[in-house]
Amino acid sequence: MAITSANQLELLQTAEAVAREKMIDPGLVVEAMEESLARAAKSRYGSEMDIRVSIDRKTGRATFTRVRTVVAEEELENYQAEMTVEQARQYMEAPQIGDEFSEEVPPVEMGRIAAQSAKQVILQKVREAERDRQYEEFKDRAGTIINGAVKREEYGNVIVDIGRGEAVLRRNEKIGRESYRPNDRIRVYIKDVRREPRGPQIFLSRTAPEFMAELFKMEVPEIYDGIIEIKAVARDPGSRAKIAVISHDSSIDPVGACVGMRGSRVQAVVNELQGEKIDIIPWNEDQPTFLVNALQPAEVTKVVLDEEAERIEVVVPEGQLSLAIGRRGQNVRLASQLTGLDIDIMTEEEESQRRQAEFEARTRLFMDTLDLDEFFAQLLVSEGFTSLEEVAYVESDELLVIDGVDESTASELQARASDFLEEQNRKALAHARELGVEDSLVEFEGLTPQMIEALAEDGVKTLEDFATCADWELAGGWTTVDGQRVKDDGVLEKFDVSLEEAQAMVMTARIQLGWVDPADLEAEEGEEPDADPAEETVAGDAGTN
Template sequence: MAITSANQLELLQTAEAVAREKMIDPGLVVEAMEESLARAAKSRYGSEMDIRVDIDRKTGRATFTRVRTVVEDEELENYQSELTVEQAKQYLENPVVGDTYVEEVPPVEMGRIAAQSAKQVILQKVREAERDRQFEEFKDRAGTIINGVVKREEYGNVIVDVGRGEGILRRNEKIGREAYRPNDRVRCYIKDVRREARGPQIFLSRTAPEFMAELFKMEVPEIYDGIIEIKAVARDPGSRAKIAVISYDSGIDPVGACVGMRGSRVQAVVNELQGEKIDIIPWNEDQPTFLVNALQPAEVTKVVLDEEAERIEVVVPDEQLSLAIGRRGQNVRLASQLTGLDIDIMTEAEESERRQKEFEIRTKLFMDALDVDEFFAQLLVSEGFTNLEEVGYVELDELLVIDGVDEDTAQELQTRARETLEAAAKAALAHARELGAEDSLIEFEGLTPQMVEVLAEDGVKTLEDFATCADWELAGGWTTDGGERIKDDGLLEKFDVSLEEAQNMVMTARVMLGWVDPAELEAAKAEASEAGEGEGDDTATEEAEA
């Protein structure tokens, strides 16, 4: 077809109709038409020509032009779209490199193949514009709830019509026993919106913890207003969930507000989640207290928190063990997710047995090292002494409070403890030298002979070797692999060397060896401290070494 006056306005009318149907800018459709006509013209005049088409937005008149660019003589490659300065003088006055010469060319007759190609270009451009519009509309709605209509199911994944687009509810994002049929209405959480080769993808979820939080925000005005905050959510989708809430108004009970009159508010959320049981728990800044709340309905008698390892030991009455663990470990697993801690649960009997074993081990240590009878050793353990260092170097008055211990007895105990420690230190030092430990490591401040012995056994025999160690290699730590926390044993962990102490010792060794400038180290530490970084020593180390 030729672009004649008869169908000039038809172009604009077609563009308007397509834009209205796809809800995109009419200008984008016109641009697509211009590109498709230019492509058809190139197939008629030659693909090496730079043919451009401009459609008047008012009259619909299509103007075909050939554009040639002025280039340097030596850069002339395409005679159809480029010309030299000398050649351009025929058409332009005082031409310079970069100028363009534009001449109008006759409109082309579009054959069947050219028309089909033009149609494909227009459709492709329209699809791209439609995808961009869809992405722009939904990208800011991630993290919100949306209502949709089920269109179809593909390989267990549900395609949901969400208005101006389609979302996908994957099989693993559905609550287990849910089944959907076409035209069913469904409420989902927009988990993510991403650009992909096949267009923007809207990923929906009904199992995400955030879905439950958003549902409560819709049902509880106090949460929407910010008076009550949801601090944490843990779910076993379709079965059970725990949600921790806190109130910033002392006159409002956060748990009661979320439950609602006769349970109306929480019941609305339960119904949406197919009967999922929900435990609403008051949040507490004190982790042990929060954990006791999180393990409801089980009663807890004792909590021991290891903040460095992010682990917590919980002691429950014997008859409460199964309740605390829950069916298939559900209760303790949800409590662990809610608090972010690894939880070890034991009964009072198990804890008593463990304490008895520790008592026996310490009693035997004092009997062997101090040459005292069992009764006297038990007295020391009962008073809280756990090792020989405490007995040998504690203030004398702390030994005198033990029944039956006078000043002479206390001094004798300390003498024996110190002699035993000195003998052990000599033996450890001798063994370390046999293994090849050098004086630079042995004389390093902060390392005991026993520590040097352990280091030498692991191949750390010089100050240079020690300076290359990472702090966690010495003090131990925890790493997370696939969501599971794994313990990393440290060489000096049994000597109660903390991560901070290990960092300081390693950095001191590096300064002594000249690897780190102490002035730079102090400046980096000060800067990290001012920035309020939790791991200031690590940051300082990296900056100083850099």
Template sequence: VRVGDRIRSLILRVSAETRGPQIFLSRAHPDFMKKLFAQEVPEIYDGIIEIKAAARDPGSRAKIGVISYDSSIDPVGACVGMRGSRVQAVVNELQGEKIDIIQWSEDEATFIVNALAPAEVSKVVMDEEDERVEVVVPDEQLSLAIGRRGQNVRLASQLTGWQIDIMTESQESERRQREFAERTALFQEALDVDEVIAQLLVTEGFAAVEDVAYVEPHEIASIEGFDEETADELQTRAREFLEKEAAELDAKRKALGVEDGVLAIEGVTLAMAVALGEGDVKTVEDLAGLVPDDMRGWFETKNGERVREPGILETFNLSPEDAEALIMRARVAMGWVEAPPEPEYEEVEGEFEGEGEEASVEEPAAEISSEEEAQG
């Protein structure tokens, strides 16, 4: 850019400096592309169509998610224009930057599938707690879904706000087979049964020894080829295995120096106590001094890449709320904070609609204020 050039750009901000106001301009910001579309597409300017999200790799490629508030107007078609005239005007202004126009959807899974266009998606598995999604694509679509140097999946991730992991159908199949084999081997060892019985349990949806030990007996007895006697024997073996495992874990906890008080915190299991000990969290005070990310893990950007740092209790898949609750209970036990008051209930007389019979129901007598909850 040279003095005297006539350019279009977005005013990011105006900063008052000692030498006078400084105007900061950008042609790389996603909002610049949005404004260009508003100039070229009357429906966007009028508010009939809205650009809900935008992501750019400036000078190379961009994606926008659009929605129409008039069912008779196709938002993608309106943005493309007759023979591509509208989008081409924006492309020309951005010096050839390719733009994918995508139908925005309130259903996040659908929007993620749309955002990965032109690749086809076979399956989507979402982890809402970590805002992470696993996308399965046909083998021949892998390179298209990832894009050159990961550009397509990176832009789709920016557009949707989800961390997207892509795998092929064959990779997913291999993983399912591996999980099936691992669970089969676990049941063979823990329950001392042959491979056929172990495979039947896995096929019926049993994923852990605890599932077998504490499920209703009829759920095992109803498996084809099993009976009540078989169910009782399997549950007995499962409980014996868990008792033995618990004894071994408790011995390991003590060897690591994890105090009994940690195990006394509601929600802390023996396996968690061992993991905490391996993470050098050995007292209630140590536990109280943690933050949820210490338990669950977190993301850091290193050399431009988003890297996952594992947490102490990474393998336990704790939700943010569960992690926070464990820490708060430890802080209460240490006396650092007061336990939140229990809600009081009172009985009131009432009638079920249409029944005409008197009934006793419970309603909370008082609510906890947001300030009290924050203090708790």
């Protein structure tokens, strides 16, 4: 079939029909037709030729042209699609490299094979355009709720018709043992939209914490308007959830607004989530206070926060322990997710036993090192002294407040503590030198003899070795592995060296060795005045651990 004998308007009518059916731009279909006709022409005239086809958008007339590009003589490779400047002078005036010369060629006969090839090109282009349209439509809808109809179930995954495409609800994104039949209506959260070789993939979820947040936004006008903000959500899908809210209007109670009249608002969310129990908790900037709220309905008597380790100890009455932990640890697990802290729960009796053990250990320390009787050692511990350094270097006035301690006794205590510490330092330094520590590390400011000994035992024996250490290797840190926070022990951690102090010492060592120019550091600080170098090092170093 020759293209010239076909009804030329039929091309445009076909393009418009396909575009309407697939909901894509008719121009894309016409471009696909042009490419398919050009491919058929190349099979007739030769694959090395640059044949282009243009279809008039009004008349449907197809024009076939052969294009040759002007190139430098030494770059001429394809004589069918390229020509030199000298050759181009036969067809144009003052040709320049890069110019194109076009001439119309006769239309080709569309044989059966060529027609089939053209059809495949058009179908492929239409599919690509359809995929692009679907991706563009849904990429900005990630993070929103959509309604769909169940089409089928494949290996536990539910395929959902969402109007202009299909999406998948994986088995681990379903609540509990949810099951659906074809044509069931379903409300889902668009978790992710990805562009993949087989087309855009839309992944849905009903277990994501964001799904609950979006449901509350739909049910609570104050959240939609921004008066109430959802600060955090933690879920055990299908069983229980905790949601923390805060009001930016002091006249509106955030918890009451989310609950609604007679619980109507929260009940609507509960019904959608297959009866999932929801605890609505007031947000508080003070982490211990927020944690007390998050552990409701259990009562908390004491909270101890370790900000550096992002851990928190909670003390509860004996009868409240099971309630605070919850069935299978559910309550404390959700509270941990909500606050972003690792939570240790203990009873008042367990805390008392631990405090007693610490008291006895410190008492024994003073008895053994300062040659004191038990009663006197207990007096020191009761007054808050926890180490020999505190006794040796504290102002003598702080010792005089202890019953039975006069100036001579205070001086004797400090002398004994100082002598013991000096002997310990001497032994530690001698041991470190036996291990091969060099003077460059011994003379480095900021390291005590015990620190130098600990470094030597870990293989750090020179200032160069020390300068290559990461701050978390010295001070310790935390790494997240498979969603769990794992403790990284530091060589100097037992000496209470913080990450900031460790980083400062390492950087000082690098400057002394000439590895780092102080001027460069000042320039970096000037560029990023708000950055916390310690936090950056923790994130970077811990990630490579």
